[in-house]
Amino acid sequence: QKEVEQNSGPLSVPEGAIASLNCTYSDRVSQSFFWYRQYSGKSPELIMSIYSNGDKEDGRFTAQLNKASQYVSLLIRDSQPSDSATYLCAVLLSNDYKLSFGAGTTVTVRA
Amino acid sequence: DAGVTQSPTHLIKTRGQQVTLRCSPKSGHDTVSWYQQALGQGPQFIFQYYEEEERQRGNFPDRFSGHQYPNYSSELNVNALLLGDSALYLCASSPWDSDYYGYTFGSGTRLTVV
Numbered sequence: 001q002k003e004v005e006q007n008s009g010p011l012s013v014p015e016g017a018i019a020s021l022n023c024t025y026s027d028r029v030s031q032s033f034f035w036y037r038q039y040s041g042k043s044p045e046l047i048m049s050i051y052s053n054g055d056k057e058d059g060r061f062t063a064q065l066n067k068a069s070q071y072v073s074l075l076i077r078d079s080q081p082s083d084s085a086t087y088l089c090a091v092l093l094s095n096d097y098k099l100s101f102g103a104g105t106t107v108t109v110r111a
Numbered sequence: 112d113a114g115v116t117q118s119p120t121h122l123i124k125t126r127g128q129q130v131t132l133r134c135s136p137k138s139g140h141d142t143v144s145w146y147q148q149a150l151g152q153g154p155q156f157i158f159q160y161y162e163e164e165e166r167q168r169g170n171f172p173d174r175f176s177g178h179q180y181p182n183y184s185s186e187l188n189v190n191a192l193l194l195g196d197s198a199l200y201l202c203a204s205s206p207w208d209s210d211y212y213g214y215t216f217g218s219g220t221r222l223t224v225v
Contacts, residue, residue: 034213043201043216044154051211056204069158089154090213097167099203099214101153 001025006102014110018106019076019106023089025072031093033065033072038104039085048074079109113138114206115217123223124192130171132220136204142166143185145177145216146201154201160185189222199225 006023013019024080026032032051036044049074050056050063074092076083086104093100116135121130123129128155134145142161146154179185183204189196199221203214 032211032213036216043199043219046213046215049211049213063114088208097159098169100156101146103151103153 002092002102003027003100004089004102006087006105008103009105010108011105012108012110013079015079015081017079019079019083019107019109021074021076021087021089021107023072023074023091023102025089025091025093025100027091027093027096028067028070029094030067030070030091031094032101033063034087034090034092035061035063035074036090036101038088050092061062065108076107079107081109082111083085083107085108095097112119115215117200117217117220119220120218121221121223123225125225126192126194129188129190130190130192130222132189132202132216132222134185134187134202134204136183136185136202137215139185140204140215142152142205143179143183143194143205144205145185145187146199146203146220148199149173157172157187159197167180180193192224194224197222214216 008039025058035048038044062071086106089102144159145157158168163179174190182224199219202217
């Protein structure tokens with residue numbers, strides 16, 4: 001079982017719609033969760049972090065965490081063409097120093 | 112405030128050669144991690160350096176080695192290059208409490224092995 005798994009995509013949404021990205025992780029005791037955005041040919045950029053169960057909102061982005069289900073998601077509201085990128089889920093596993101990444105979900109926002 | 116800087120940005124090497132990639136962490140960060148990212152994949156953890164020691168290593172052969180200097184900057188060395196080593200190499204730095212702040216990535220080094 002992979003440490004971090006994401007829905008493979010690609011995900012295509014019309015401009016103004018909600019994009020929903022999902023991620024599951026294997027370590028039940030993990031405490032820190034991050035979403036990174038990576039534009040084609042660029043490096044990952046941190047856009048959200050979440051540590052407690054529930055929702056965390058930052059502008060048009062909402063991260064949701066459910067530790068019992070070992071599930072973290074990212075919602076992008078009012079999607080814009082500039083949101084077209086690959087979104088990486090990252091988890092800091094317990095008893096581990098490294099940040100583990102999923103394979104990423106590529107989102108395309110159609111104008 | 113400079114972020115994470117990596118050099119060079121692009122590199123072309125021949126199979127069997129050796130390469131050294133360099134990274135300067137963000138100001139205030141003392142931990143450096145290196146990742147390999149193949150096309151269409153997520154970053155794969157190579158190793159992490161803290162206090163000039165390799166603290167954790169991923170599933171990479173010992174052709175991959177590194178170093179951290181007292182000023183926290185770091186190098187990644189790859190010996191006996193293979194075609195499969197072609198990838199984007201990312202350096203990420205973090206403060207001691209990275210549980211809350213995550214990692215900051217540099218712009219990466221694109222390595223092509225021919």
